[in-house]
Amino acid sequence: MISDDVKREFLVRFGKRLNKMRKSKGLSYRKLATLCETIDHSYISKIEKGEANITLETILELLIALGASPRDLFDFEIQL
Amino acid sequence: MISDDVKREFLVRFGKRLNKMRKSKGLSYRKLATLCETIDHSYISKIEKGEANITLETILELLIALGASPRDLFDFEIQL
Numbered sequence: 001m002i003s004d005d006v007k008r009e010f011l012v013r014f015g016k017r018l019n020k021m022r023k024s025k026g027l028s029y030r031k032l033a034t035l036c037e038t039i040d041h042s043y044i045s046k047i048e049k050g051e052a053n054i055t056l057e058t059i060l061e062l063l064i065a066l067g068a069s070p071r072d073l074f075d076f077e078i079q080l
Numbered sequence: 081m082i083s084d085d086v087k088r089e090f091l092v093r094f095g096k097r098l099n100k101m102r103k104s105k106g107l108s109y110r111k112l113a114t115l116c117e118t119i120d121h122s123y124i125s126k127i128e129k130g131e132a133n134i135t136l137e138t139i140l141e142l143l144i145a146l147g148a149s150p151r152d153l154f155d156f157e158i159q160l
Contacts, residue, residue: 010140053135060090074150078143
């Protein structure tokens with residue numbers, strides 16, 4: 001049984017990775033949002049706080065906006 | 081505007097990567113499904129064919145079942 005804590009930690013770690021990559025590209029929430037199609041700046045903030053269980057298509061949107069590879073965006077460890 | 085083709089290609093590439101990793105661990109659909117909580121073998125088949133826009137929590141479930149890292153599962157290129 002995957003506990004809610006482990007699920008939440010995964011979303012938080014994904015969010016932290018996204019936050020780090022956004023900042024490394026010198027992008028604000030609003031600037032990254034302008035590079036996205038369906039995601040606004042407040043949703044990016046929610047994703048970065050680990051509060052959004054996003055889908056592969058939203059992940060793709062972020063990858064294209066960041067100009068990043070899937071491997072790069074998922075370059076973090078999970079806590080089991 | 082991200083075309084539906086680009087979205088679909090991303091899901092297909094994720095599915096191919098999942099397929100490759102499942103096979104490299106010698107797991108059948110049914111065996112991988114038994115290691116998952118909420119995913120059955122037919123849904124794994126759909127994901128591998130790029131027909132399922134899954135969420136981060138489903139991705140976590142697959143990672144735990146495969147014993148893989150996020151970086152490994154997302155080690156593929158996207159076509160822009």
